[in-house]
Amino acid sequence: MSNLVEDNPAKHRFEILVDDALAGFTAYLVRGGVLVFTHTEVDTRFQNMGVGGALIRGTLDQVRARGARVVPQCPFMSAYIDKHPEYADLVAEPS
Template identity: 80%
Template structure:
């Protein structure tokens, strides 16, 4: 299974493709360099296979690479960051 995480700025979300099929997304509200994440969704066909974690990790890695920050209002993203504290430096208070 191959994962690809890409930003879709027109839809304000990061998407994960699994073997070229859209498997899920995490939606955000842009606030300058800060992205406020509101919702994460993984297609039922891909649940329980690590797709959600791969989506969040790929999203956070891309945001870190460009010097951005996040507000994890989405419970799934917030829980991922709590379990992976090496991403905590990306979190800022809500603007």
């Protein structure tokens, strides 16, 4: 199973494709150099397969590469960052 995380700026979300099928997304709002993540959803066909974690990891890696920061309003992303403190430096204080 191959997966790919891509930003879809037109829809304001990062999407994860599994074998070319949309398996999930994490939605964001842009606030300057900060991305406020509001909601994460994984298709029921792909739940409990690590797709959500792969989506968040790929998203945060791309945010880091851009030099941006995140506000994880989404409980799933927030919990992921709590469990993976190597991403804690990406969290911006909410304004």
